[in-house]
Amino acid sequence: MPLFDVYPLYNVTPVSGKDIYVYDENSTEYLDLYGGHAVISIGHAHPNYVEAVTNQVKTLGFYSNAIQNPLQVELADKIEALSGCKDYELFLCNSGAEANENALKLASFKTGKSRVIAFKNGFHGRTSAAVAATDNPNIVAPINAQQKVTILELNDILGVKAELEKGDVCAVIVEFIQGVGGLDQGTSDFFEQVYALCKTNNTMFIADEVQSGYGRSGKFFAFQYYNVTPDIISIAKGMGNGFPIGGILIHPDIEAKYGMLGTTFGGNHLACAAGLAVLNTIEEENLIDNVNAMSEYFISIAKTIPEIKNIKGRGLMLGLEFDFEVGDLRKKLIYDYHIFTGGASNKKLLRILPPLTIKKEHINQFFEALKKAL
Numbered sequence: 001m002p003l004f005d006v007y008p009l010y011n012v013t014p015v016s017g018k019d020i021y022v023y024d025e026n027s028t029e030y031l032d033l034y035g036g037h038a039v040i041s042i043g044h045a046h047p048n049y050v051e052a053v054t055n056q057v058k059t060l061g062f063y064s065n066a067i068q069n070p071l072q073v074e075l076a077d078k079i080e081a082l083s084g085c086k087d088y089e090l091f092l093c094n095s096g097a098e099a100n101e102n103a104l105k106l107a108s109f110k111t112g113k114s115r116v117i118a119f120k121n122g123f124h125g126r127t128s129a130a131v132a133a134t135d136n137p138n139i140v141a142p143i144n145a146q147q148k149v150t151i152l153e154l155n156d157i158l159g160v161k162a163e164l165e166k167g168d169v170c171a172v173i174v175e176f177i178q179g180v181g182g183l184d185q186g187t188s189d190f191f192e193q194v195y196a197l198c199k200t201n202n203t204m205f206i207a208d209e210v211q212s213g214y215g216r217s218g219k220f221f222a223f224q225y226y227n228v229t230p231d232i233i234s235i236a237k238g239m240g241n242g243f244p245i246g247g248i249l250i251h252p253d254i255e256a257k258y259g260m261l262g263t264t265f266g267g268n269h270l271a272c273a274a275g276l277a278v279l280n281t282i283e284e285e286n287l288i289d290n291v292n293a294m295s296e297y298f299i300s301i302a303k304t305i306p307e308i309k310n311i312k313g314r315g316l317m318l319g320l321e322f323d324f325e326v327g328d329l330r331k332k333l334i335y336d337y338h339i340f341t342g343g344a345s346n347k348k349l350l351r352i353l354p355p356l357t358i359k360k361e362h363i364n365q366f367f368e369a370l371k372k373a374l
């Protein structure tokens with residue numbers, strides 16, 4: 001049976017990985033500055049992770065959400081401790097789209113309203129309401145287009161005010177650093193005013209931290225650069241270092257009811273073991289400090305390369321903007337220099353999303369190759 005052909009593939013077949021590198025079937029080493037799309041947080045095959053997942057699968061890999069699962073409680077406590085987000089409650093699911101879908105659903109349950117405000121170039125996933133809130137008509141099917149979503153320009157505070165005052169908006173969903181869109185960020189004023197407007201208009205403020213969360217921005221969450229307290233925070237990608245796990249942190253103003261949300265696989269034992277290994281490693285190896293140090297180092301070198309016209313993003317969620325489309329450059333970096341980088345909707349932007357364990361030597365390796373490739 002052929003695979004449903006939805007992904008344009010690079011002709012590379014990674015079969016193993018170790019920290020910042022992956023290896024193909026001929027043992028060729030590739031430097032991974034893409035992190036499998038911002039997923040690999042603590043490095044490929046980190047020993048803590050391998051041990052935790054191996055031990056868990058040997059004992060109990062899965063049971064449903066109908067029983068006590070102390071690993072979920074441990075994971076929730078650890079997220080609270082590392083993020084500093086006190087008093088939130090955790091609901092676990094399996095992916096970023098599912099996290100946002102549940103966030104939007106909760107906002108609608110809580111407010112009794114159904115319209116969503118999202119932003120130009122935003123990406124929130126491919127399920128029903130999440131994809132409708134994503135600014136890409138090519139991936140919105142007619143069944144998704146039934147959702148009521150208004151897409152506004154980032155920083156258009158008057159637009160947000162006018163829409164919220166109509167009284168039918170259940171949620172504003174925000175990426176504090178746009179991932180797929182190309183690393184654009186709103187201003188502090190904008191985010192803080194949107195948050196204030198949500199408060200006065202009975203609208204839930206959702207922080208989509210699926211990509212920017214878990215330390216990638218240089219703080220545990222990117223929203224923590226601003227003076228806002230989201231009602232719901234969505235998480236996924238870096239949370240499981242490749243094991244599918246997602247979740248939402250829910251402000252206690254939103255009260256849980258039995259049956260309100262649910263999932264078969266979400267929060268299973270194996271996913272929790274993976275999630276705990278990630279958080280323990282972020283803590284033990286001071287990976288958020290490393291993100292800040294390596295970000296500074298990366299940017300300092302990027303600034304010396306004349307072809308780089310603009311450096312965007314924060315932490316290890318960075319974009320290098322050129323005055324030409326980077327598709328061929330990315331291919332050259334992969335095939336000639338064995339380095340993975342990411343692309344974005346902004347075709348002139350090279351995205352850098354490495355494991356948070358990256359060191360100076362890897363950054364040097366990248367820039368030497370980039371200079372030659374340019």
Ligand SMILES: Cc1ncc(COP(=O)(O)O)c(C=O)c1O
Binds near residue numbers: 097100124209
């Ligand atoms: C900000 C953001 N939200 C949501 C998603 C969707 O996550 P998933 O692909 O796990 O459904 C992504 C994926 O790239 C993302 O970057």
